[in-house]
Amino acid sequence: MSTGLRVVAIADADSFVKWSASLLGSVPGIRPHLLLVKTPLTASAAQERTALAGAGLDPAAVSRIMFGETGPWLEAQRPDVVLLAGRGPFVRLMGRVIDALTHRPVTVAGLPGMAIPAQRGALDYRRHVDLLVVHSHREERAFADLGRRIGAQVPTALATLPFARTKARMLSPELVRAGTASSATRRGGAAETEQNPGPDGIRSSMSKAPATDIVFAAQALVPMDREDRAEIAATLVRAAEADPRRRIVVKLRSRPGEAETHLERDAYTELLGRRVRVPENLVFSYESMSQALSTAAGLVTVSSTAAIEALAQGIPVIALDSFGVSKSLLNTVFVGSGLLGGRSEVIAGRFRHPHPDWLRDNYFHPESESTWWDRVEALVALRRSGSLPARRVSAPRGGALHEAWHRASVLGRDDRTLSGRIALVAGEPAVGMLSALKRRRSPDLGTWVDASTDITLEPNPFHDSIRR
Incomplete structure (x- = not known):
């Protein structure tokens, strides 16, 4: 049934643009379109280009519109499926737009990365959709449990994280020790970079180097405390000083003046910019994560989905546990993975590959088990036959x-x-x-x-x- 189905994603923030474009780009035979609705979180033109890189969606199939234009646009285009891709309040607001249409599409929603723990608000704001896309068997169980607890029985379906599909380097038996002299020799020596001044005088870069970089996937939400974030910045400096032949790449989601999905406090540009001296091999990157990983020998993060993207390419990871392992750090998903490690291991370059037993339950299930699109097609058939009742946004209490x-x-x-x-x-x-x-x-x-x-x-x- 895929052939000819009109599927429209409605998004605003950068991470949801990347996810929705990649998800639609993974489905053959459809007529996809991406609507970027203007909100304070809407991705900039540069963020849009980065998000669409490698997503499989034609940039010509992207439109920027104001909120008031969304209803008339959908009324005229009559899509079969609408993928609502934004933070919870955005999804609920767009759900009210869907409710007003004369031709109601199947509505789908999801989260743009790892969603453990499954949070009440994430499900509550999306309780009106026909289908919730999740990305692991563990998430399937968690959202089913959450739905029972809060009385929000939303059907779920499994998808593979679209920008983390398995590459040839996945699960290499060799445990890479990033940044050592031997690994630098094997990969052609120290990185050669083309550097330009960045915020606060720290270098931004576009890399043309072999895979010797250590990439740090920065996050807006975790850790929350300024002291912890400053400690991470100090660790990155020490890692750069420990081996000047490797680059330490701080991968950022937004340039100064741009918004991102979550509000960042104590940005790493500021924390590193306050230091008297920053090593030459410590650089910022605003390129896509896939580009950053193309020269990476290892990835560091607290709990970013970039860890999954790296593992899919066979790149070893350290999921920092120096500040603990807890739901509030969003890193309990890594328990049992073999990826948790501390700051000293980052400095020494002791990166890890995941335990095989952890993989199938956590984002690396066989592709054949990702049946979300089959579920969508079945829902479209039901909607066309008049057998799928509308799940409408509840009237506001106030x-x-x-x-x-x-x-x-x-x-x-x-x-x-x-x-x-x-x-x-x-x-x-x-x-x-x-x-x-x-x-x-x-x-x-x-x-x-x-x-x-x-x-x-x-x-x-x-x-x-x-x-x-």
Whole structure:
């Protein structure tokens, strides 16, 4: 049935652009299109190019539109399937647009990377979709458990992470010790780079080197504490000093002035820019992760999905456990993987390949088990026959004022409605009080510290509002 199906992804933030474009690019025979809706999180033109690199989606099949144009565009195009790709409030807002269409498409949603622990808000905001895409058997179980706990029974289907498909280097039996003299010799010596000044005088780079780099996948949310982030910056400096023949590449998601999916505090550009001296071989990169990994001998992260992307290419990984292993660090997924390691191992270049027993349950299941598109086609057939009831967004508890506040919170300055302005003015004090109450509650309570499950029921501890 794939041939001729019109499938439209609606996205804004950079990580969701990459995920949705790659997911659509993996399905043969469809007519895909990507709508980038203007919000404060919408990917810049440069971020769009990076996200689309290698995704398999024609850049000509991308349109940028305002929120108010989304409904008329969908009404005119009448897609068979809409993939809602954004943070939870964005997905719910777009769900209301879908509810107003005369020709209702099948609606699909998902998260752009590893989703362990499965968080209450992630499912609650998407409870109205026809299908939730997950990327591992472990996630299937976690979201089923979460749905039972909160009364949100959303059908799920398994997909392979589209930008982490297995490459030839996957599961190489050789344990690479990145950056050693022997590995530099095997790969042709120290990296040769073309360097340009970057933020705060630290170099950005485009690499033309063999695979000797150590890539650090920076994250906005974890670790949260400035002291911990400063310690990571110091570790990267020490790793660069330990072997000047290898590059330490700090892979960033956004350039100064750009937004990204999550709000970053204490950016590594700032933390490293404050240092008196930064080694010449410590550089920033804004290229795609696939490009950064093309010259990588090892990858370091706390809990980025880039670890899966690296493993798919046979690149060894260290998942930092120097600050602990907990749901609030989003790194419990690596328990049992053999990838957890500390700062000293990063400096020494002792990177690891995963334990085979961990792989099948965690993102490296056989391709034949990824049946999400079969499920979508079945749902399209049901919708066409009139046998698939609409899963509509529930009416907001606070009525029209609450709905206006929600819309204005997602769209920011691009919501030019009077109701939105009134709702923000009226709702800001109440939201402020609720946020303060949540902050007073310790994040170390309840399911966020319950190691026996892969779910959380309380609000997340990151204070990562969609408003900027």
